[in-house]
Amino acid sequence: MALIVQKYGGASVASCDLIKKVADRVISCKKQGNDVIVVLSAMAGETDRLIELARQVQPMSDPRELDVLLATGEQMTVSLFAMAAKEKGFEAMSFLGYQVPINTDSSYGKARILDISPERLDAALKSGYIPVVAGFQGVTSRGNITTLGRGGSDTTAVAAAVALNADLCEIYTDVDGVYTTDPNICPNANKIDRISYEEMMEMASLGAEVLEIRSVELAMRYGMPLHVRSSFNCNTGTYVIKEDETMEQVLVSGVTYSRNEARITVTKVPDRPGIAAGIFNPISEANIVVDMIIQNTRAGDLTDMTFTVPRGNYEMAMDIVKKVAKGIGAEKVAGDQSIAKVSIVGAGMRNHAGVAGKMFDILARHGINILMISTSEIKISCIIEEKYTELAVHALHEEFGLNHE
Amino acid sequence: MALIVQKYGGASVASCDLIKKVADRVISCKKQGNDVIVVLSAMAGETDRLIELARQVQPMSDPRELDVLLATGEQMTVSLFAMAAKEKGFEAMSFLGYQVPINTDSSYGKARILDISPERLDAALKSGYIPVVAGFQGVTSRGNITTLGRGGSDTTAVAAAVALNADLCEIYTDVDGVYTTDPNICPNANKIDRISYEEMMEMASLGAEVLEIRSVELAMRYGMPLHVRSSFNCNTGTYVIKEDETMEQVLVSGVTYSRNEARITVTKVPDRPGIAAGIFNPISEANIVVDMIIQNTRAGDLTDMTFTVPRGNYEMAMDIVKKVAKGIGAEKVAGDQSIAKVSIVGAGMRNHAGVAGKMFDILARHGINILMISTSEIKISCIIEEKYTELAVHALHEEFGLNHE
Numbered sequence: 001m002a003l004i005v006q007k008y009g010g011a012s013v014a015s016c017d018l019i020k021k022v023a024d025r026v027i028s029c030k031k032q033g034n035d036v037i038v039v040l041s042a043m044a045g046e047t048d049r050l051i052e053l054a055r056q057v058q059p060m061s062d063p064r065e066l067d068v069l070l071a072t073g074e075q076m077t078v079s080l081f082a083m084a085a086k087e088k089g090f091e092a093m094s095f096l097g098y099q100v101p102i103n104t105d106s107s108y109g110k111a112r113i114l115d116i117s118p119e120r121l122d123a124a125l126k127s128g129y130i131p132v133v134a135g136f137q138g139v140t141s142r143g144n145i146t147t148l149g150r151g152g153s154d155t156t157a158v159a160a161a162v163a164l165n166a167d168l169c170e171i172y173t174d175v176d177g178v179y180t181t182d183p184n185i186c187p188n189a190n191k192i193d194r195i196s197y198e199e200m201m202e203m204a205s206l207g208a209e210v211l212e213i214r215s216v217e218l219a220m221r222y223g224m225p226l227h228v229r230s231s232f233n234c235n236t237g238t239y240v241i242k243e244d245e246t247m248e249q250v251l252v253s254g255v256t257y258s259r260n261e262a263r264i265t266v267t268k269v270p271d272r273p274g275i276a277a278g279i280f281n282p283i284s285e286a287n288i289v290v291d292m293i294i295q296n297t298r299a300g301d302l303t304d305m306t307f308t309v310p311r312g313n314y315e316m317a318m319d320i321v322k323k324v325a326k327g328i329g330a331e332k333v334a335g336d337q338s339i340a341k342v343s344i345v346g347a348g349m350r351n352h353a354g355v356a357g358k359m360f361d362i363l364a365r366h367g368i369n370i371l372m373i374s375t376s377e378i379k380i381s382c383i384i385e386e387k388y389t390e391l392a393v394h395a396l397h398e399e400f401g402l403n404h405e
Numbered sequence: 406m407a408l409i410v411q412k413y414g415g416a417s418v419a420s421c422d423l424i425k426k427v428a429d430r431v432i433s434c435k436k437q438g439n440d441v442i443v444v445l446s447a448m449a450g451e452t453d454r455l456i457e458l459a460r461q462v463q464p465m466s467d468p469r470e471l472d473v474l475l476a477t478g479e480q481m482t483v484s485l486f487a488m489a490a491k492e493k494g495f496e497a498m499s500f501l502g503y504q505v506p507i508n509t510d511s512s513y514g515k516a517r518i519l520d521i522s523p524e525r526l527d528a529a530l531k532s533g534y535i536p537v538v539a540g541f542q543g544v545t546s547r548g549n550i551t552t553l554g555r556g557g558s559d560t561t562a563v564a565a566a567v568a569l570n571a572d573l574c575e576i577y578t579d580v581d582g583v584y585t586t587d588p589n590i591c592p593n594a595n596k597i598d599r600i601s602y603e604e605m606m607e608m609a610s611l612g613a614e615v616l617e618i619r620s621v622e623l624a625m626r627y628g629m630p631l632h633v634r635s636s637f638n639c640n641t642g643t644y645v646i647k648e649d650e651t652m653e654q655v656l657v658s659g660v661t662y663s664r665n666e667a668r669i670t671v672t673k674v675p676d677r678p679g680i681a682a683g684i685f686n687p688i689s690e691a692n693i694v695v696d697m698i699i700q701n702t703r704a705g706d707l708t709d710m711t712f713t714v715p716r717g718n719y720e721m722a723m724d725i726v727k728k729v730a731k732g733i734g735a736e737k738v739a740g741d742q743s744i745a746k747v748s749i750v751g752a753g754m755r756n757h758a759g760v761a762g763k764m765f766d767i768l769a770r771h772g773i774n775i776l777m778i779s780t781s782e783i784k785i786s787c788i789i790e791e792k793y794t795e796l797a798v799h800a801l802h803e804e805f806g807l808n809h810e
Contacts, residue, residue, distance in 0.1 A: 016461040053481075056421040058488035065491070068484035068499050072477035076458075079473035083463035086470070094473050098503065099548055143504055 007157030042073025063108030151212030268331030412562030447478025468513030556617030673736035
């Protein structure tokens with residue numbers, strides 16, 4: 001007998017009929033002798049509907065009140081799920097963020113979980129109930145409702161699993177698991193059976209949307225095994241676990257890409273201490289996340305600075321940088337929105353030299369020019385022209401041996 | 406400067422545009438120098454939509470989980486309203502039942518308010534905020550969400566007004582106030598300017614749906630003046646206040662009717678002690694509310710028992726009574742669903758004899774047979790054949806001098 005936390009995403013609970021099917025699934029796990037805690041997202045589309053309502057009333061919606069509004073989405077699914085389980089003869093009880101409680105800081109819209117009290121959930125389990133926890137929401141020390149940001153229900157599930165010392169955290173979604181690359185681009189993509197936390201974090205941060213990155217980080221910190229799988233079939237999905245020997249034999253685990261990129265270049269910047277901070281502080285103050293940064297030194301104490309930002313923040317970032325450039329006496333600011341980032345991820349890179357060289361070679365042989373490069377211990381990312389995205393993904397996926405046989 | 410609690414019903418907040426209009430109204434009251442606490446219902450239709458969702462999942466919905474689901478309706482309107490006020494440059498803050506807190510017993514679906522803590526609302530007022538309180542919902546001592554039943558937001562508003570020692574509680578609705586009778590039946594109906602709590606309670610219990618009866622009871626107990634008015638215009642509505650001298654000059658304040666009636670007669674019941682309890686206890690155990698009861702004695706220790714129940718409970722009540730009648734050796738059970746109740750209400754009846762006689766006379770002159778009669782200090786109700794309902798209302802309204810001049 002094990003304690004399993006099962007998290008179902010919005011697509012899995014998108015209607016009353018689907019909620020009943022999820023209840024069947026939970027009950028069958030329970031019947032096998034397991035204790036189950038269920039964590040649910042809002043019905044697919046509901047959060048967007050609520051955000052739209054808020055915009056109609058207040059275009060720049062007040063963060064505290066927006067969280068009160070958004071929290072209704074998960075409140076609906078947990079109560080409906082508890083009813084569905086009861087209708088099938090099983091005891092279930094819904095728990096909202098403040099009822100568990102799931103304590104967070106007070107960063108509305110992107111709150112961080114501080115801790116989850118296990119007592120009430122534990123008592124419910126001991127009394128034979130299936131606790132049904134609202135994902136995505138928490139409560140501050142002052143009793144205000146917070147939400148955790150997009151994908152926050154994954155984090156709720158992992159945090160609950162950690163707090164209750166569960167044996168496994170299952171993340172149910174509408175795909176069969178984590179793939180070596182996007183199957184929409186590459187029909188030869190393979191489902192990955194086992195992947196390390198570190199690799200999964202790189203994949204998630206590079207655009208693979210199946211798991212929220214903070215949830216992987218949390219699972220890694222506490223060694224909580226994750227099983228990402230489909231709620232629409234019984235196939236084994238992808239286990240996200242501690243790195244072990246068998247994994248290291250794989251050089252590259254996955255190829256990811258992101259079109260959500262834009263590039264800004266400031267040329268002939270006077271090369272003085274503090275110049276980088278002068279450019280990047282105003283950008284981060286506007287809540288814009290800078291990804292890659294490259295600095296090239298020119299002759300005569302001048303330097304060129306190139307960096308990438310999310311495409312949605314491009315206009316705002318350009319405005320800010322143009323002002324700053326004027327102030328520090330830089331020559332020119334140029335921008336480009338038709339770029340993409342392709343990346344390879346693999347724990348095996350740690351022990352194998354030449355992976356980067358192989359990647360650059362593959363891209364070159366396909367006539368793809370590399371605009372920027374960034375590397376970490378287990379990933380290599382290249383910025384290329386956007387029009388080459390599919391070509392690059394196909395080539396890397398094939399030549400690193402990830403294609404279906 | 407006064408402290409005013411303003412409650413807006415579902416029709417007044419049925420869309421984002423209407424919520425903005427309500428915000429204008431609240432702000433204009435605030436600009437006049439008043440402190441305002443807002444209490445809101447769910448958008449019109451939302452509660453029914455949620456109940457329908459629950460039925461799809463669990464036809465006999467679990468009371469605790471249904472309340473969790475229904476509470477989302479008011480949670481949406483209070484957050485949207487707070488955003489609307491902020492968009493117009495005013496500080497506002499939403500409060501859910503557990504955040505105030507509004508403490509209730511644990512009768513899910515029809516909880517009673519035990520008390521409202523004034524501290525947080527008071528602090529919000531003192532900091533210049535407009536507190537926006539979710540109507541209809543509360544929280545038990547164990548932190549579970551409850552709802553107060555249909556019309557419960559009226560009670561929330563009055564309870565908040567009492568807890569905060571407000572000067573006035575305004576109930577905004579989609580009609581101009583309380584009328585002498587239903588204007589749909591009687592175009593000559595007049596808006597009542599002032600009515601006593603006692604009369605309003607009788608009117609509410611007799612079918613006038615503009616105010617929830619428990620809210621009037623609570624207002625009466627604490628002497629909280631109510632002002633029932635339209636949210637769609639600025640007309641003065643109806644004040645519900647303590648009875649005073651000027652009111653006593655009016656003999657009859659209003660004429661009400663209800664078609665939601667059915668009559669059951671048990672004939673030749675052995676007239677022994679405990680027989681009435683034997684009939685009515687099983688009915689009340691089935692949660693059916695019996696209204697009028699008449700017992701006629703026959704010769705030979707036999708009695709006839711006639712009573713009324715809500716029409717929706719007629720079939721169930723008949724089944725119960727038929728079983729009981731067999732057990733106690735009664736002769737026959739007969740029923741009738743085509744009846745109606747017409748009533749006149751007026752505090753002036755206390756000091757004037759002959760009001761009942763006049764009512765019976767009016768009905769007789771119009772050829773309307775009276776089937777049952779029930780009276781209280783300030784109201785007289787007659788059960789008549791349903792087809793005479795409009796005729797009876799018209800005749801009573803005119804002959805008691807309530808018609809528009």
